[in-house]
Amino acid sequence: MRPYFEKMPPLGRELKKGEIKRTEDNVQAMKDAEAEVAKAVEAVHNAGFPTEKINARGEMTVWQRLEYLVDPGTWCPLHTLFNPLENEEGTTNVIDGLGKIGGKWAVIIGFDNKVMAGAWLPGQSENILRVTDLAKRLNIPLVWLVNCSGAKLPEQEKFYANRRGAGTPFYRHAELEQMGIPVLAGIYGTNPAGGGYQGISPTVLFAHKNCNIAVGGAGIVSGMAPKGGFDTEMAENLIEKSRQFKAKPPGSVKTHYDVTGFFRYMFETEEGVLDGLKEYMAQMPSYHPEFFRVAKPEPPAYPPEDVYRLLPMEPKKVYEFDQILARLVDGSQHMEFRPDYGPEVYTGLCKVDGYLVGCIGNRQGYLGKGYPEYADYPGIGGKLYRQGLIKMNDFVILCGRDRIPVIWFQDTSGIDVGDTAEKAELLGLGQSLIYSIQQTDVPMMLVVLRKGSAAAHYVMGGPTANRHNAFTLGTVASEIYVMHGETAAVATYARRLVKEKDAGKPLEPVIEKMNQLAREYHDKSRPLFCARTGMLDEIVPVAALRQYMVAFAGAAYQHPKSICPQHHLILPRIIKG
């Protein structure tokens, strides 16, 4: 199949002088917005104690551990701003992402030991479950940096129990292990109760000499018999017991390395633990990249920085999606699937780091006379019509058949509506796409370039409506909502306006409510809101999008559960004809 992929047809073109001139403002607006996101990310980095204070105790911070552990240039952080329950600490207290360790891709997660010594906080279990899902979806190891002091007790009701609570990751670890996905854990510090299970539930435990894991920590061992209240005598007694347990906490390496052997390895230094993880990761099952690569990796022919000019921050402006894709894929080459059908979406095969991926994205702008063919009104890109929905169904089915991971790019205002659209079967075709995606069982990633709206956000590989979305990225131009705020205001208040008008009442109070609803929609669809609530797994500078695509493709092809031999691929042959 080498002739198919070594040199594929070219995609995109160089920017023209005029394009460069007129997009200066957009570049500035985008970089300003990215600086604002970077500020929010920096606040998460600086949460809790300063690094110097942790280092003075002889410990590394989670950030220092990650830097030592992860192969340079491969770290792709995820969920950095995720804080769905608005913790005052500004974080769920776990840091995670995709990165290579010892040359192999892994999902990596660690407790932030600068914040309450890595305690459980509200929203953290949801963060961890996203991470275990990611390891499951990509079929790659999960690597933990455990350093968890237990629960933030005054807020336990927000995360301890329920179907998706702080204990859920423990059985998710078991689930990963049952699927043959190893969970490796470097263990530091004091890890009582929840922290203890966080430490014991992985597959292989790499302990630092000063760490401990225990069913219960010093805090509860010294006060486990409630007596209906507290008095001075009890307080004195507690002080004595606490001193004793602080000096000798339960579950230290003396117990769990020397006696139980739960800790398979014990290391004198913090770096030693990380070296141990690196060594193990290098031995994890994986295919050599050459097994799946279809061509030599090469950078795009055009600079990824061009995307600052090509993706308008202004949501109403049209642009050329193909030009953006050309800045993200190897050699700016592709094989487009059905270019003469469904012009509102791009579907095609591209290479990322030498691996074959299926790319799907909304095209923008006027779609030409006579389209959509079933209607007497014109079509515009961003909307989905009958042909586009059929084409995407067709394409993902074939990607599933050929075991090709899919990268979606959304900038969609929704599926065409109205009785004409209903007669054209769009409701059924949208749901068919959800069915088709679900049936593929190949990993997918999504980039919400600008708008993710209405059912189209679901059907185009959105994280809400399938199990295969590994992660969803946003840009500073992203906005996600069920519909535009003004559309929602009309849907909510149109009949009320009629009633008030017929009753001879003033319209202004209703108009004020409409404006308020539209403003709220705007505020609750911004990228930072989407990242905090988890609608986006990370907001990524547009120049870094390719780095995440490389991580996704490398991880997806590292150890896939099923294989299509290259010479059995049917999709490239269908494209070639």
Place this chain on the structure above:
Amino acid sequence: MAEKILAPLAGKIAAVKIKAGDKVEEDDDALVIEAMKMETEVFVPCDGTVKEVLVKVGDKVEEDDVLAVIE
């Protein structure tokens, strides 16, 4: 030689960024047409001088209508 700027789609003129007598370069902004809630920018097709602009903001245009002439 004169070159016409044609409307690429039907819609309403949302902005006019050139006027008669302007020296323009290929790919400069010329006009913006609003249709179906989206703004489509129309660019100058060649280097030259704007001979005339035949529309103003708010005008409704049909696909292929002449919007301006460059010479």
